[in-house]
Amino acid sequence: MAADSHCPYCALQCAMTLTPDPLAATPVTVAGRAFPTNRGGLCKKGWTSAELLRTPDRLTVPLVRRDGELRPATWDDALGMIAERLAALRREHGADAVGVFGGGGLTNEKAYVLGKFARLALGTSRIDYNGRFCMSSAAAAGNRAFGVDRGMPFPVTDLDDADTILLLGSNVAATMPPFLGHLSGARAAGGFIVVDPRRSQTAQLTADGAGIHLQPAPGTDLVLLLGLLHVVLADGLADTAYLEARTTGFDAVRRSVAGWWPERVQEHTGVPVGQLRVVARRLARGRGTFILTGRGVEQHVDGTDTATAAINLALALGLVGRPGSGYGTLTGQGNGQGGREHGQKCDQLPGYRKITDPAARAAVAAVWGVDPAVIPGPGVPAVELLGMLGQRPDGVRALLVHGSNVVVSGPDAGAIRSGLEALDLLVVCDFVLSETAELADVVLPVTQWAEEEGTMTNLEGRVLRRRRALDPPPGVRSELDILADLAHRLNAPSTWPTDPAEVFDELARASAGGVADYSGLSHAVLDAQAEIGEAAHWPYPAGSTGTPRLFLDRFGHDDGRARLVAVRARELTTGRRPGELTLITGRLLEHYQSGAQTRRVPELVTAQPEVRAELHPATAARLGIADGDRVVVGNSRGAVTARALLSTGMRLDTVFLPFHFAGRQCANLLTEAAVDPISAMPEFKRTAVTVRPAVEEEAA
The missing domain is CATH 3.40.228.10 (Dimethylsulfoxide Reductase, domain 2)
Known part of the structure; x- marks a missing residue:
């Protein structure tokens, strides 16, 4: 039976219809669906998205590292080992020795439960997510x-x-x-x-x-x-x-x-x-x-x-x-908006509530059935969290990663890899063995977009239904099931529902009265609204019809006025030494984020098989580089081997690298873990590098 759903990629959340087809090369066929954001259109990634569901390296059993190798294990053994080691680390080093790293692609339900799990089952403040790199x-x-x-x-x-x-x-x-x-x-x-x-x-x-x-x-x-x-x-x-x-x-x-x-x-x-x-x-x-x-x-x-x-x-x-x-x-990740509203960020509780606000803590604690004092205070943002990995007095000794490939997507990726390798325990939930999962002690195979129910919130603040079109492969479990199972093994307070509709109802109650109020929504309401284009823009308090346009009458501050804030430009230097260029990074049409998904789709890989360093022809000539040559882009943090792509659309002082590739092609080997002092956003777009022709060994 066909299911109306939305694309698993960006925050435009293009509408699509998924039809199971056992005779096709993919388990479902994808068709664009009339919807305000995409009007029936899809990009290359959307049209090929079903190929991910049966990628040959799809994980279907838990993997546990034994004698240095990841080996198949039962769910009971894998979850039992995780719970035992987490409990021991908490006893020996305190709750904040355990960290959680989420993702902007998780459904609202998963993001909500992940935040609740971190704070109640683990008692840790050390949670943040990859939206810190985005929004x-x-x-x-x-x-x-x-x-x-x-x-x-x-x-x-x-x-x-x-x-x-x-x-x-x-x-x-x-x-x-x-x-x-x-x-x-x-x-x-x-x-x-x-x-x-x-x-x-x-x-x-x-x-x-x-x-x-x-x-x-x-x-x-x-x-x-x-x-x-x-x-x-x-x-x-x-x-x-x-x-x-x-x-x-x-x-x-x-x-x-x-x-x-x-x-x-x-x-x-x-x-x-x-x-x-x-x-x-x-x-x-x-x-x-x-x-x-x-x-x-x-x-x-x-x-x-x-x-x-x-x-x-x-x-x-x-x-x-x-x-x-x-x-x-323009929000980037599929649920970049909803993912930051319901508890993944280090300083927030569901409904975009501040974790330091006593009234917000009391409201959420009442829904969870716990004393507000049980909820930890604010943690640290993503770059700082990843910088704390390892065995030091205030270090994060165990990390649970959900929906993120940090060893490719994080700044100064080489340092992140070293931190992950220094952990006592790394647990990764994923559908393939991503570059981060390859380093894990335990890898748990999880359901994918067409195999699960849930909601996403797109770039307009429109809450959308993700609908299940087919069963997941045998042995694969939802993160809602996994987190509930671990919560019970850790004797966590509160209740831990696993049905997405029931989880959403709890999320809606926890968000009531918050900035991002979903209390008037449910899966049933969203399903009923499907006939009118799923016009559910938050805030959507109980009894309302949603808010497609904010600020028509007033702004969110108590006095109803917007704040103009005077800002100053930083010291205006190039940041480059003689001979250096400025590296900027970005995306390609065929790939998405760390590439863990799109680098497994043959049509997309054929179109963009490797990283290319885009340079102005005059800059390339000065450096002795011809179009198509192998080059090394480097600085003190690392080196990336790429193929030169010459373009008169580049500035003479700039080189561009896409950030979808791994290993020696990973652009974030070069970026710095310097952050904005207010948002903790990393400096991805202004990195000093040198570019030179690759010698024969490097090119190979």
Whole structure:
């Protein structure tokens, strides 16, 4: 029987229908389904997603390391060993000696139970997730400015009628191709403006009068935004009535941008003065104007301030909360929004509640049936957590990993590998032997997207139903079952339901009254709404019909006003020594995140089989490199062997690597574990490297 569900990849969460077909090469056939986000379209990853369900190396039995090798084990033996070792480590070293690392691809139900398990069954504060590498700067900026973090506070279809869209740091043509349909109006009006140091597939869509491509030096996005706001204010383009009625903090922001006149901005960013003025005026005078940010401007040590500067610009123009205009940020992972709302983050409880808030702790504890004092306080964010792995007095000696491949996706990946190898116990739940799972002491095989029920929350804050289309392979279990079993073995308080609908009902109760209130939702409500496009945008308190558009009347702060926050550009140096280039990283159309999924799909691997280092031809000529040559991109942290890809769309001072590959092709061997002081987002987009031709041994 066919099941209506959603794609297992990005946060656009394209709708699809899955039909079991025992005669086909894959266990289900995939068809695009009419839905507001994708309108029946899918990208290459979506069309080939069913191939993952029966990949030849699919795990179907637990693996336990014995005599240095991972060997098959029974579920009872594997879970018994995990529980025994966790209990012993807690007794000897304390609860915080055990850490949990989650993922932005987990369903809301799994993310909720994982947070509950960490705090009640393990008693640890040491939990965070890979969304810290993705949305944390945008989330921090949104909370600071609006009092609410919802990636897009409006439906994506609102973009259809815009004539001006400023897109900063996102290559949507590669990351979520069906999204491009929502940009066609702005392109037709000549108002599609893309900010990217490279001429990406998305930047190329500005050609032939469709818009403008601004190509700033890597790491100068904040200066660019300060300069745009300077022009808006200096030229009298700000919406002063809106600022007076709906915001606070304008005077400080006005003073903070006074020194960023266009000529100075051009000197630091490389963006011509004329382009700055044209863009500022277009943003102010468009009939419908949106500003959207992505990881390219957020994955920096000043990412929160950069996202804040984009918000300041949107507020000064009066865009936020006004029908037909707005500000938003493009969530990356499939459940990047819901995954950060219900307990995976180190400082949050379900409903996007602060773990330090006594009222929030009491509300969640009441649902869990425990004393609030039992719930640990805030932990540490992902990069710090991964830096604590190993046998030291305050170290994390055991780590449970769910839905993440940290040895590929984390910054300074070589150091992360060393930390994982130093653990007393590493447990990984996955469907294949990922690069992280290869290092584990125990690997537990888990169900995949088409084999389970649950919910996801997409980039618009729309809560969606994931529906089961087929049975999982024999021997595979859901993480809800696994965590409940371990909770019972550890004598954890509270109840531990395993039915996803029942878990969601508990999540809804725990979120009631929180910022991300799901209390009016259930699987039954979402199933009933399927006929009207699953229009369940949070907050969705009991008795409501949801909130597709936030901020129409007020913002999330107590006084109802948005906060403009003055931010300063960091010391403007290149960060490079003579002979070095700036490495930026990103995604390819055919691959996703760490590549653990897409590198197992033959069609996608054939199209993009290896890492390519994208360079400007003049830079390559200076370095003695020809198109297709093997090169080594390196710094003090590591070296990546890649094939050169020459492109005039690159800046002369920049090299681009995709981050989907492992081993000697892993881009994050080079990135630094430096983080934004507010969001703890790593600096992925501005790394100093050298590039040289590979010698014969390295190329081999």
